[in-house]
Amino acid sequence: MKKWNLIVDVEKCNGCFNCFLACKDEHVGNDFPGYAAEQPLHGHRWIDIRTFERGQVPMVDVSYLPTMCNQCDDAPCVRAGQGAVRKREDGIVLIDPDRARDRKELVDACPYGAVWWNEEKRLPQAWYFDAHLLDRGWKEPRCVQACGIGAMRSLQVEDTEMQRIVDAEELQVLHPEYGTRPRVYYKNLYHVTRCFIGGTVISQAGGVKDCISGATVVLHRGERRVAEARTDAFGEFRIDRLEPGSGSHTLEIAAPGHARELRAVELGSSIYLGTITLRPPAR
The missing domain is CATH 3.30.70.20 (Alpha-Beta Plaits)
Incomplete structure (x- = not known):
């Protein structure tokens, strides 16, 4: 019926x-x-x-x-x-x-x-x-x-x-x-029911700051790759549908022509990490 x-x-x-x-x-x-x-x-x-x-x-x-x-x-x-x-x-x-x-x-x-x-x-x-x-x-x-x-x-x-x-x-x-x-x-x-990690990725070189579009942001938990996102035209990213209170994670941010950045993140509830600055690779 x-x-x-x-x-x-x-x-x-x-x-x-x-x-x-x-x-x-x-x-x-x-x-x-x-x-x-x-x-x-x-x-x-x-x-x-x-x-x-x-x-x-x-x-x-x-x-x-x-x-x-x-x-x-x-x-x-x-x-x-x-x-x-x-x-x-x-x-x-x-x-x-x-x-x-x-x-x-x-x-x-x-x-x-x-x-x-x-x-x-x-x-x-x-x-x-x-x-x-x-x-x-x-x-x-x-x-x-x-x-x-x-x-x-x-x-x-x-x-x-x-x-x-x-x-x-x-x-x-x-x-x-x-x-x-x-x-x-x-x-x-x-x-x-879920939470997210977000932030803004910029570059800094020669005293000039600019948004980075298309940067790759990968979230890891231990050895496991949890999720991946790319920054938009404003340099912003958001990785959503994460389990609240899931503890320690590592955020890996990479963009061509810039040194890779790693951030430790403790995930309780949704969090905005602020501005993450990528710099040219060390010579």
Whole structure:
């Protein structure tokens, strides 16, 4: 059977909050019997936008991560709900607005923090893929419709087809170690989970400094060659998708007509090494 999935491209998301606002517009003040009670005006973020910063001035990378109910195939909230939360055949997770009343423990059942407590209604609530719209023939939830830059895609496909897309686009899920089998996937998640090493390479000869374009920058860890990059027209380089906290590395910088430079780097989080000066080889 075809099931619903959501793909979020972290690299495209610019933090405009349109998805957040579309969710608010759809659910605040609106009651959908059988699906959800109305969302409170304040306090709930069924779709939440988290901000992440990497690097150091002047090389800083700011990324935005939309998070929501992951529509897990092995959802802890479904197990804890004992009938108050159900997993539909199309993959969507629904918290029953009648059966879940006074079940505050369901908020804590979600390891992602995606279930919110409505104190006035005495209800746990979460984003449910706007199933009330899909059941009426809509082709996508409001958040996808509202995303003007295409950072969100919803797909209703067979599991085998979804796995093919996951492999082809190198998609990931949040916290795979939880074992919940989410149906919300992320593209370019390395902007949040990985770190980078960057710097600026210049030459200095005869009292003149200039950017070096096309210099080769190689990162080593022990005897292993980890990654390679080339400097751009401004002499800048960035080696990304590195494991945070991976310890001691050696950076080798080389350019024609210049002496090779070696730098020891201790990699904790993303780092900008500043200006690296290459000089003519010693005679």
